[in-house]
Amino acid sequence: MPTPRRAALHRVPMRHPGDTAAIEHLITTGRLDPSGIVAILGKTEGNGCVNDFTRAYAVQSLTLMLARHMGVEAAARVALVMSGGTEGGLSPHFLVFTVEAGDAPNPAGALAIGTGFTRDFAPEEIGRPAQAEAVATAVHQAMEAAAITEVHYVQVKCPLLTTERIATAGASVATEDTYASMGLSRGASALGVALALGEVDAVLPEDIGRNWKRFSAVASASAGVELERCEVIVLGNSTAWSGDLAIAHAVMQDAIDLPAVHRAMRLAGLPAEDGQLAPAAAERLVAVLAKAEPSSTGRIRGQRHIMWDDSDINATRHARALVGGVIAGAVGRTDIFVSGGAEHQGPDGGGPVAVIARRALPV
């Protein structure tokens, strides 16, 4: 019988997108074994849109720092998923996921992590079924490798089209609007997750970016200019893993669905008082990951929102600020991973929310 694995998670702040000092401090003080790092998610303070270079800057900084401690080759195997945009009160931070040798498997299930990668895409594949299908394959590979049967969150980092890339395309691209390409790429990625998990049967060209009834309840995709393939991180619980962390999720039906956040907290064993995570349980909250997007209808519960009509602030920036506020109210902290652009990730205007927490000690 193989040694069970144990997943751990460090949440640390960054002072700017190139600041990896908090992670390095964990390494140099012996609290984080760099060889166990499988993925780092980062919430960086750019605009989260086309010209957000904070993601690439953070990736370059992390790669340099990891290479110093792990060597260049090992560092290159760590999945780095930067999501730009800390609007409202969101606080820039890194989530460092590690896998190490555990002791006894947790029969109640423990947090398990699997990762996968697609090939590089041609510009003309982005935002189309070919991308979704490659993502589905990568999700399956990640699940198998990690023996996950109960999936609660799938993070996909995907490419986008820039004016430069469009010019090199071998065939017509899904859109020539670089900003729109981010949505199509996220949407195709999410439908790839849905395909992998049986939430949809197939991904048709006309679904992507149009048919919002088709979505995954656990997908979270973010697009960045710094990569040409998709990177997949699957989070779930597994009885083959050890440790006291567990993950749960719920689906926000709209951007102000605070009860869904409460449901996810409750499923993760976290109690609330006066609407907010009870102070006594606050230290057991390890991470919150959620998606945000403006409803395509221009309304939230019947009231008009102005996200689509605001030509000064991108709609995704409004949405992250809003959902960040709803969730920060629920959990009482702002270093939560809310990423924008939730096309096919939860229902129109809503999105998945996942909570990772330490199980309460039996009294």
Place this chain on the structure above:
Amino acid sequence: MPTPRRAALHRVPMRHPGDTAAIEHLITTGRLDPSGIVAILGKTEGNGCVNDFTRAYAVQSLTLMLARHMGVEAAARVALVMSGGTEGGLSPHFLVFTVEAGDAPNPAGALAIGTGFTRDFAPEEIGRPAQAEAVATAVHQAMEAAAITEVHYVQVKCPLLTTERIATAGASVATEDTYASMGLSRGASALGVALALGEVDAVLPEDIGRNWKRFSAVASASAGVELERCEVIVLGNSTAWSGDLAIAHAVMQDAIDLPAVHRAMRLAGLPAEDGQLAPAAAERLVAVLAKAEPSSTGRIRGQRHIMWDDSDINATRHARALVGGVIAGAVGRTDIFVSGGAEHQGPDGGGPVAVIARRALPV
């Protein structure tokens, strides 16, 4: 004994800042007697900063509409307080406050409204004690006129300095930074309310915009380019008024103080489920009014926020989106009056939140 008055409140959407059709529809269908209108608060979709002309546009549109139904002179007596900025999910809307003849006074206390105005200020008075003292006088006049002893919310609309106005000043102005002038004007106004209510003993020049320990727990000030005086609306409960509306308030200690919102809801008789206003009580919620601002420390509960360092989106826009999200999560709707720039309005980074609700029928 004089006839008791009754305050009523209509909350209606606007499709754009010049759209007063929803109010006019109430008038023409007989549900709103224009002669009773004392104040209209509007949440318009501009940037809420120096070049936000949606406020002036809404004021001009309201004035024209009211003049058609009330005559020019009566229309000019209605206090019009437009607050720009519907970031995140906030929905542009008007709150129309009316006072009409009531029946028996409500011994439990009923919503009461008083209004007051200062003189026009010289540019060099803005953001200085002279402004605060004039506001305090106006608050006292409004309270006396309405027999309010329990004050829960004081809205002050105040002027700002523009490059043009600075050029006409007769003496040195408090600041030559037009954007900064909005904060000083709001701050002086709020300290004026605090002075009126005994929350501070005096307003010193060095307090304004600096000493954040001095604040009012019920003030809400917003600055606009369209006026040169301060307009004051005092909301409270009075046993001399009739009706089933009541107002309550709490103070958010920081931007994510969801428990304070719950407290205000509870004091107004509104129950919550899973963190959100219970659906069965939803129709009894009449209005929510709150202030939002970025903490001056750059942190929320120890975590860094980026509001002050973002040179693309003004800090107040981030703050409104955030607090709008926290409150919308609590009340389950987005047409809430969250205004930015909470200098001396509640503690640093926090602010007052007031809830107006219909009392539950006794079972």
Place this chain on the structure above:
Amino acid sequence: MPTPRRAALHRVPMRHPGDTAAIEHLITTGRLDPSGIVAILGKTEGNGCVNDFTRAYAVQSLTLMLARHMGVEAAARVALVMSGGTEGGLSPHFLVFTVEAGDAPNPAGALAIGTGFTRDFAPEEIGRPAQAEAVATAVHQAMEAAAITEVHYVQVKCPLLTTERIATAGASVATEDTYASMGLSRGASALGVALALGEVDAVLPEDIGRNWKRFSAVASASAGVELERCEVIVLGNSTAWSGDLAIAHAVMQDAIDLPAVHRAMRLAGLPAEDGQLAPAAAERLVAVLAKAEPSSTGRIRGQRHIMWDDSDINATRHARALVGGVIAGAVGRTDIFVSGGAEHQGPDGGGPVAVIARRALPV
């Protein structure tokens, strides 16, 4: 023989979008006979995009002011064309066009003005050939009414799609992206001008917003949320008109085509020194009208521009600032009417520039 008409033009500043005082001052001091006003163009300081309410606010303010001096009905016949966006150094201003009785016709040709209007469009017509065809008809009507045979500038103000309007459409709309709708509406309008002037033979659905080789060399269209029809103002020279004003134009081949601006100046009789309008001739410059847009290639003379990839500032805002700089350098003043969104108005990345000047006195 009918009395010849004479066109005149007043250029006045505005302190904010609701400030019509400079025009009113001309009226009350007898320098402007309101009954002669046929059109007012305004460059207002909004973002020039979807949520630019400075245009509607200016229109409302102008309408009120004109009604005071002309009566409501006459005021309603004045064409009001507000173009939002004074990025870079552009200065907010109004151009007031008047037509009055002249003396002898100018055999060299004098500035002549014609106006026309289309019907209101259904949402599904916007950005489609039906819009172009209606514009062409309106251009012909305006030319005939003003006896213009030499057309130098055609201003079209056209509607856009908002989330609200899309919801009321009776059929599928050209785009559901409100911002994109502005470009399609401007493009359809410009192709309508091209159709009227024989610059194209027909307007096909696939041309609009795609085939940038088809354009008008004299069209200038701007879209605004405040109207549902197109308003057309044709400027040209006519030997049937009197006066010493004349108009000339050139086509900027790209955004930095300063030589084209010089060509237009020269054709209008204005000399330059060291690249800029000669001081001695400066007072003869009456107005400059131009279009600006980012090249669709992402490049200007081979060098990359970042207008399309900047998610913080809209591409049209960059373009207006840039072209405003080029032209302000040429003419030595900043109250020039540079409007954004030059789809099918001049070649890709370029646009028409028209100069109105007083003819030099013979020496």
Place this chain on the structure above:
Amino acid sequence: MPTPRRAALHRVPMRHPGDTAAIEHLITTGRLDPSGIVAILGKTEGNGCVNDFTRAYAVQSLTLMLARHMGVEAAARVALVMSGGTEGGLSPHFLVFTVEAGDAPNPAGALAIGTGFTRDFAPEEIGRPAQAEAVATAVHQAMEAAAITEVHYVQVKCPLLTTERIATAGASVATEDTYASMGLSRGASALGVALALGEVDAVLPEDIGRNWKRFSAVASASAGVELERCEVIVLGNSTAWSGDLAIAHAVMQDAIDLPAVHRAMRLAGLPAEDGQLAPAAAERLVAVLAKAEPSSTGRIRGQRHIMWDDSDINATRHARALVGGVIAGAVGRTDIFVSGGAEHQGPDGGGPVAVIARRALPV
């Protein structure tokens, strides 16, 4: 007699702030000897304000690339000066300055480059005369080392105050606002250049950041957190250097002073046609360096600009777009180094403009 030196300059595009491939291509194809690189100026596409991380990202990327070709120590000696902001049509690019062995000195004078450094400053010296005086000394040292007698451009990279540095100060600091310290440090640096060149007699504490009549006609300063001293790059002509490059400058009196740009071009031997650099001479233009800032008066030649009152776009962004347009019109290209923040660098609202060109071959 020592071997004369020759200065050379490569201007290359960047596709994003981390893209140093064009420089690397010059190195690997043998056209650029990395050992000769003394300085790299970069115009990156961030917002040029507080949260512009494109500068640090470009510096990190350049440092990595240079270290690969020169070794870490030599790379550290290259002065890297990144200026954020490519608004309007400005094109992101690098200017790579090299010094190598030349042949015969050019008796007409050739471009010469000198560098100098001050000591580290105490926090209380920053933004004060002590800083200016040290900069003046460094300018003199750089001039002597490079035998420059005719100075046309002085780039100063200067420190700023951080919260940490303020805490270690031995006396009160010039400002406790860290952002304001950037402007004071730039201003003190520019006045230091003015002092070195005899443009001012002395630098008084009350001049810095206040008395805009005192300025240098050739200074360009930028502040960065990564250094505690000032680094100075002096560009001028010297008869001791060889090569056919020469530099000239003029001072724009305001943002639309196109004649000043023409003057600088003419002094650098570049002819114009129709206001723009003549196509036949275009290849001789090597670089343009200029400063841009909004006039503090809110006006340009009497007309209002909206730069200070626009709360959506920072004033420096407007100014760069505007001045970029004026200069691009003059030189017919957009990869020009226009940087913002021109305190005491040219007159209020204006700034220096320097042109580097290859001398025309004698016919």
